[in-house]
Structure formats: structure tokens, C-alpha cells
Amino acid sequence: MTALPATPADADVALDVVDLVKTFGPVRAVDGISFRLPRGRVLGLLGGNGAGKTTTIGMIMGLVEPTSGTIRILGRDPAEGRSSLLAEMNFESPYVDMPHRLTVRQNLTVFAKLYEVADAKSRIAELARDFALESFLDRRAGALSAGQKTRVALAKALINRPKLLLLDEPTASLDPDTADWIRTRLEDYRRETGASLLMASHNMAEVERLCDDVVILSAGRIAAAGTPEELMRRFGRDGLEEVFLDVARGRGTAAERGEAEVEA
């Protein structure tokens, strides 16, 4: 199943996933999924635990070798020149940390050099201002609060001004105010740079706010795909959370349930 109805030209596609399969022994963790993320858009990858989100993101990041299928990122094959491709991408996840013993400034300096960022000092100062890091730039990363850590992780994720940003539950375990602040920064970054974002999240309100398109995975397959509005209309629901529950519990679309579709 193809996620997006539109078929933009290759040059306009940030991420193109075709017939992606990953098996672990007898288990098909990802079972032939295809989707496209056009440049400048935000795609939400949803699904319950074990649906295949993490494996899919792992394959896109090059951490997991697909059993079959193809992935093209920014129009290129990751197998040919992975390093240069990764220089144009970045990611953020609450399940990955930065070295605790290093200060925030030291961490950002190391990553600026890893991404070969020109004028790293200016870039770090710019990010410190954008993400309000100035007051704890010289504090050890391990001594920060969850909200501060997320801001630092996002600063690291944007240090190379990525054209494709992968986010794995970017606001998990944050208070609503901090989460809202983070979402606003992500919206700003996307608007200012035209970057593309692929985001895995369990927060449906966040997905509705940030994502142009949504792919819902279930048992390694695409169970539903479209814009949030399309999905809500198709399933006859007022919110993505209800759509998610319908998919998770195998309840089908409004038409399949014999209900009248909601007018857009």
C-alpha cells in the first residue's frame, strides 16, 4: 500500500521507501511497506508497540539491513556514499543520550566537528539562543532536566541544518508546556529551511498539529495512510486517536463499518 496519493517527481522526494521487508527469523517485522515523504513535508509514522516503526526507522538510518526493498534518501541510494548522505540528515530520540560527563558546549562542539559544520562556534551560539541553552551551556549533560536534555538533543539534531530530520517521539516524557515549546521550534525550523521531517510518535495531538501526512503501521504493514484530515473523514472520527484505536482494534473505516462518511 502506498501511503501518499500524490506521486511527486524524484527530485521532490526526501524519502522514498519501496516494498521494504525485514524479517528476523520467522518474524516479518516489516512486511512490504512503501511510502514517500515529499520534500518540505512532515510525515508521521504511527503504530502500536511492535508494529514495525523502530525497525523501519532503523532501516532508514542504516542501522538495520533490509531483507528486501529499496530506500532512497534525498534522491540517493544510501549504499552509495552513506557518509555524505548522513551529513545532510540528523535524528533525535529520547532513547539516545549524549555523553553525560561532557558539558553541553563540549557535546555540541564534538557533534559540530563530526558533521564538519563550518564556523561551529557561531552555529552553537545560534542554537543556544534558539533553544534557550545559554544558561546551562557549561553544565554537564548528565545534570540536566528531561526538558533541558530534549532541547540539547534537538540542538544537536539541527547542528548541521539537516534536510531530512528523523524524530523518534520528540516530546516523550516532557511536560505540556515544554512539549509545546519544542513543537513550535520544529515548526519554525521546517518553515525557515523547507526541511522534511519523519516523526514517530504516540502523541496523536502532536501528530495532528505537526504532520502533513500519516502512515499507520500494524503488524509490519501499512494499515492506513493519508493526511490526518483524510484519515479522520475516512474512519468517521473526530481525532487521530480514535482512528489509531480503530486501526489497532481492526474496526475498519466508516464505510466498512456501514456508517456515513463525515463531510470534510
Add this chain to the structure above:
Amino acid sequence: MRGAKTAMRRDGFSFTRVGAMVLRYWYLLANSWPRVIELVYWPTVNLLTWGFVQSYVATKSSYFAGAAGLFVAALLLWDTLLRSQQGLAFAFLEEMWSRNLGNLLMSPLRPMEFVVSLMAISLIRLAIGMVPVSLIAIPVFGFNIWGLGLALAAFFANLVATGWGLGFLIIGLLLRHGLGAEALSWSLMFVLLPITCVYYPVATLPAWLQPLAWALPPTHVFEGMRAVLFDHVFRVDLLFSAMAINAVWLAGGLFAFHRLLAAARRAGSLLQQGE
């Protein structure tokens, strides 16, 4: 066109990225004095223990009296071997302990750049740990290992190469099996301790074990060390045989690292770096 050139440059080996990783480990040492103390503490304890054993045994045995500093030299060279492997593996483990591995594997850092940075930090850790200890041995036990001159350089290079070869294998196992393989980084080198004849000649081993001992590069180094200390002869033949076996050893370690990294990608174990 400019973008293509930039991409080609980024896909080549980058000393900037290697420097970034060395800087990362340097910051870690600079920010954590217990780590620095640990580097010096154990070699010092070992030196004092074996140094006093040497002093005592030398009064009882003409064999040991004939080679001043034999135990101390053997200990310093053994620690060079052990700590070159551990320096490599522990620097890598720091990434797993701090859950930073995902950030690195997702960055433009290439596996060989990562490996070279680990080799560089292994040398820095070795210098921090071994130089003070070797200097302590001069006034306390009257043994100056630096007096071995070029022989010391040859011994050192060979032992470090062996340590790195084993270190590459351990890093590969850590990538493939996660922290479940952590204990190997502490203990695997000790398998070589009895077989490589650190403190006694190869002839001491049973005849059936001697071919295995000679198949290991450190055995040639420790035999060479004894030749220098007892006979005051630098055995070039032992140096060349150690270098030749080390070339195979290092290549084998790198091969194992790349194969285990590929296996980790197939198994998806890079996503789960816990136990």
C-alpha cells in the same frame, strides 16, 4: 557540481571526524579525574607487587639476579599489551554506557574513522597510565625500561598491535551482542597471559603447547625481552616474526570487526544496545 565535490570529500576518510572523536574522549578524561586515577592506579599496584617479588627472588636465585628488572620489564610490557586492548574497548564501551552509540552510528562518522579514533585514544590512555609507572620503577627498583631504547620501541609497537587486534574483535562482539559481551573486554586478554610466556621462557611450557605459544605475537616479544635482559642481544629474528604474525592478527581483528558489524546490522542489534 560543488555539492558533488562536497559529497565526495565527506565520503572519503576524514581526519576532522577522527579529531572530533579524540576530542570527545579527551573531554571525558579531562572532566573525570577518577578515570585518570584508574589509569595509573592499577599499573602502579602491579609494579610495586612484582617489583618487590623481583627484589626478593633476586636474593635467592642466581637466575633472577642475572637479569635485573626482569619481572618489572615483563610487567610493564604485559600492561602495555593489556591496556592497549582495554583502552580501545573501554573507549567504545563509554559510548554504550552513555547511550551515545546511536548518535555516532547515525552521524557521518565512518566505521574506520571510529576505529582510528579509538586507536588514538588507546595510545593516549596508555601514555597516561604507563609513563608515570615506568618512571616510578627507576628510583624504586633501579630499573629504567627507557634504557632499552629502540628495542623498547619495537616491543611496544608489537604489543600495541596485538592489543588492538584483540580490541577490534571485542568491539565487534559488543556491537553484535551488546553489553552482554562487556565482560570480554576485561578478561579476554588474560587468556594470553599463561601462553605468551610473559614471566618465563617458552621452554617452560609443555612441548605440545609451545607451537601455540609461538603462533602468538607477544611470545616473540617476551622472548626478545629476555634476550635483551639476559644476553644483552636484540633478536631481530624475533622482531620480524612478531611483526609478521601481528600483520595477520591485526587483519583478522579488523575482518572480525567488519563481519560482526554487518551481522549486527542484519540482526537489528544496533537498535538494542543493552544487555
